Amino acid sequence: CGVFGVFADPNAASHTALGLHALQHRGQEAAGIVTFDGTQFHSVKGPGHVSENFKSETVISQLVGSSAIGHVRYSTTGGAVMRNIQPLFAEFAFGGLAIAHNGNLTNAMTLRERLVQRGCLFQSTSDTEVIVHLIAISICSSVEDRIIDALRQVQGAYSIVALTNNALIGVRDPMGIRPLVLGQLDGAYIFASETCALDIIGADYIRDVEPGELIIITGKEVRSLRPFPQTPSHFCVFEYIYFARPDSIVEERSVYEVRKAIGRELARESAVEADVVVPVPDSGVPSALGYAAEAGLPFEYGIIRNHYVGRTFIQPTDKTRNLGVKRKHNPNRSQLEGKRVILVDDSIVRGTTSTKIVEMVRQAGAREVHMRISSPPTAYPCFYGIDTPEREKLLAANYSVEDMAKLLGVDSLAFVSLDGLYRAAGVESRNAERPQFCDACFSGHYPVPNQDRAQKSHPL
Ligand code: SF4
Numbered sequence: 459c460g461v462f463g464v465f466a467d468p469n470a471a472s473h474t475a476l477g478l479h480a481l482q483h484r485g486q487e488a489a490g491i492v493t494f495d496g497t498q499f500h501s502v503k504g505p506g507h508v509s510e511n512f513k514s515e516t517v518i519s520q521l522v523g524s525s526a527i528g529h530v531r532y533s534t535t536g537g538a539v540m541r542n543i544q545p546l547f548a549e550f551a552f553g554g555l556a557i558a559h560n561g562n563l564t565n566a567m568t569l570r571e572r573l574v575q576r577g578c579l580f581q582s583t584s585d586t587e588v589i590v591h592l593i594a595i596s597i598c599s600s601v602e603d604r605i606i607d608a609l610r611q612v613q614g615a616y617s618i619v620a621l622t623n624n625a626l627i628g629v630r631d632p633m634g635i636r637p638l639v640l641g642q643l644d645g646a647y648i649f650a651s652e653t654c655a656l657d658i659i660g661a662d663y664i665r666d667v668e669p670g671e672l673i674i675i676t677g678k679e680v681r682s683l684r685p686f687p688q689t690p691s692h693f694c695v696f697e698y699i700y701f702a703r704p705d706s707i708v709e710e711r712s713v714y715e716v717r718k719a720i721g722r723e724l725a726r727e728s729a730v731e732a733d734v735v736v737p738v739p740d741s742g743v744p745s746a747l748g749y750a751a752e753a754g755l756p757f758e759y760g761i762i763r764n765h766y767v768g769r770t771f772i773q774p775t776d777k778t779r780n781l782g783v784k785r786k787h788n789p790n791r792s793q794l795e796g797k798r799v800i801l802v803d804d805s806i807v808r809g810t811t812s813t814k815i816v817e818m819v820r821q822a823g824a825r826e827v828h829m830r831i832s833s834p835p836t837a838y839p840c841f842y843g844i845d846t847p848e849r850e851k852l853l854a855a856n857y858s859v860e861d862m863a864k865l866l867g868v869d870s871l872a873f874v875s876l877d878g879l880y881r882a883a884g885v886e887s888r889n890a891e892r893p894q895f896c897d898a899c900f901s902g903h904y905p906v907p908n909q910d911r912a913q914k915s916h917p918l
């Protein structure tokens with residue numbers, strides 16, 4: 459998901475809509491904005507893209523007020539139903555509260571059962587609503603303290619923006635798994651998942667919200683709190699590989715540069731004789747550029763992407779996902795025929811994309827196909843907000859690299875190593891005991907235990 463928030467901005471709603479538009483890659487299922495005008499909250503949300511939900515001045519003009527938060531949704535827990543669309547909003551004894559969450563809690567079901575037993579009436583199936591109820595039943599008096607009280611009970615990944623009657627709050631979980639940055643535009647403070655959302659409205663990037671930091675903005679004042687016990691941070695390395703936009707600066711590193719560097723590592727680790735380096739667009743492009751530069755081979759667009767189709771991955775069912783691949787890519791015969799092709803993509807999850815792409819490239823006359831992947835094999839599910847499937851559906855969980863190569867029908871297949879990935883992300887060597895990033899989907903080393911899984915009674 460993607461989140462955005464702005465305080466004391468005369469154009470709060472339109473800036474939020476633009477910010478969400480820049481974060482559209484983080485979730486395409488639904489979008490929503492909640493504003494506050496000093497007396498009342500206003501909310502517009504719906505399924506589909508930002509541009510579909512906020513296409514007219516009329517819609518924006520309903521969103522009165524100088525503070526706003528917004529959300530683009532990519533469903534991990536909770537399914538794709540209307541009730542789950544964020545920001546969630548509730549009226550409490552202390553006033554209203556809107557909340558937008560990126561990430562996934564790992565003890566939401568456990569907490570939810572407890573809350574339901576206490577009489578809480580849940581309206582959605584999203585893990586975020588657990589936080590809302592925890593805030594409601596907190597015995598703390600101030601809103602900030604209630605939020606802190608609630609967040610101390612949840613586990614997992616969260617980058618949250620919340621809007622109250624007098625403050626905008628931004629907070630990142632103690633491990634800092636998902637990104638969140640602080641920016642400023644003409645004195646108004648802004649929170650956003652990525653810097654590309656600041657760029658689009660001409661705002662300045664100030665700094666990242668730090669792991670475990672809670673920032674409260676009330677007018678010109680910015681207060682920073684550290685309400686959680688200190689733990690080592692574990693930023694999601696997959697944000698660098700795939701999820702974040704290449705023009706974003708994440709945790710002080712350019713996503714584009716990291717992707718190129720992964721390509722260079724790959725070229726060093728698994729060189730092969732070939733004529734051309736071809737990316738699987740768009741996600742494979744920066745790594746393919748790095749690969750080609752390092753290998754001294756030409757980079758060509760051997761596959762052309764139809765830009766009117768969204769990311770194939772972020773779709774709730776297998777059926778739409780499969781159709782997506784065909785609608786999205788077409789081989790560019792002029793660059794493939796008779797060539798030994800190195801195909802570069804960012805990841806193999808189920809293997810659906812790669813199988814189709816390889817078939818396509820062969821049919822277009824490629825003599826050899828060598829697949830290079832700018833992530834290690836995805837062998838474990840993600841519990842922190844990226845919708846990787848169960849282990850059974852992950853190709854790398856079930857097959858060796860050689861077997862995968864056969865299944866995909868390629869002449870060779872190689873993945874970047876974990877160490878190569880860390881080097882590309884600017885970390886000299888991966889600490890095996892306590893990895894500097896979250897890399898659980900590649901290593902199985904989960905930085906936060908999954909309480910919901912451990913307690914088998916839960917359906918999710
Ligand atoms: Fe990111 Fe993978 Fe960790 Fe999920 S498991 S947070 S995708 S690195």
Ligand code: MG
Nearest residue numbers: 739740741742
């Ligand atoms: Mg891709």
